[in-house]
Amino acid sequence: MADGAGLLRVGPLKVLIDGSLNTRTAYCVDPYPHGGHGLLTVSATELLDLLVRARESGFVPAVHAIGDAANEVALDAFAAAGITGRIEHAQFVRSQDFARFGGLGLTASVQPAHALDDRDAADSNWAGRTDRAFPLRSLLAAGATLALGSDAPVAALEPWTAMSAATTRSRPDGRGPWHPEQALTRQEALTASTRGRGTVRAGDPADLAVLDVDPLAASDAEFAAMPVAATLVAGRFTYGAF
Ligand SMILES: [Zn+2]
Incomplete structure (x- = not known):
């Protein structure tokens, strides 16, 4: 491996299996108000094959899953492949799936600022179900390891924006907090931003x-x-x- 003076590392194998909330391509259990369930861009069988290959080659897999149906597919594949890793985004998760993150030793790699960028899109597309949207508190309480990030360049590369969104679920724009019951404490946000090194x-x-x-x-x-x-x-x- 190239000598990066200790600064260069090979990252995870990222597999995108669905789209995004704003484009209504996040793959969801229930249909969108405009119809359709979003897109599953990698089948469950293909994903399992990729995770098995990652396990055999020593890569950590990072599976992009935003919708609740995509998260279910990702969790099933991690369980079947017998490998741990990361689920990127985990923006919308079925209630019965929260505990599986902890049980499978998975890291939920979340971008708290998106909860505030996308609160209106979530309220309209996931109406009546946003109690499990951007569910930081539920994931942590169920035993998931949380890793906070920005998703730069989608959002600003600014860890304090992410930690502020995670702890207040609001912006200083006069709008009230969005699902404050899903907020983290300052200490939890710092721990989830520093790989637990306190x-x-x-x-x-x-x-x-x-x-x-x-x-x-x-x-x-x-x-x-x-x-x-x-x-x-x-x-x-x-x-x-x-
Ligand atoms: Zn992604």
Whole structure:
């Protein structure tokens, strides 16, 4: 493998099995108001074959699944292939499937800002079922490992926007929070954004952000636009310096 000075890594094998909410191509159990269930772009059999090949080749699979039917297909395939990995987005999940994320050791890779970008689309396309849309709290409570992300370039590459959306389920635009019962605590959002590393000791991987404000004590407005004094990657300053 190429020497990337420890900075270059091979990522997961990403497989997209459905579309998106706004285009009404996310594959769903119930029909859209305009008709159709969305698209399953990779069949269950093909997906199982890809996950088995990933397992044999040592790749971590990351399956893009947005609709509840797509998430069911992805969970079934992970179970049948006997491999763990990630489900990307997990925006809409059947209630009976939440616990399967934890049971299968899967990471739900979620983009909390999309919940606010897409709340109107969710309210119209998934009317009456949005209690299980962008279900961060339900996934965490059921034992899933959560990984917060931005989905850049679809949304801004800004972790504080994602963490703010996850913790407040609202934006400072005057609209009230959307399904605040699905919000995370600040600590949970930080843990889900740092691969669970809460403390740093000598010898640990040192990809660090130095903040001007305590993220657990900051106001919601400060937290959403966190002032960053410096960042380090692999122990070297990449922004700011002391
Ligand atoms: Zn995706």
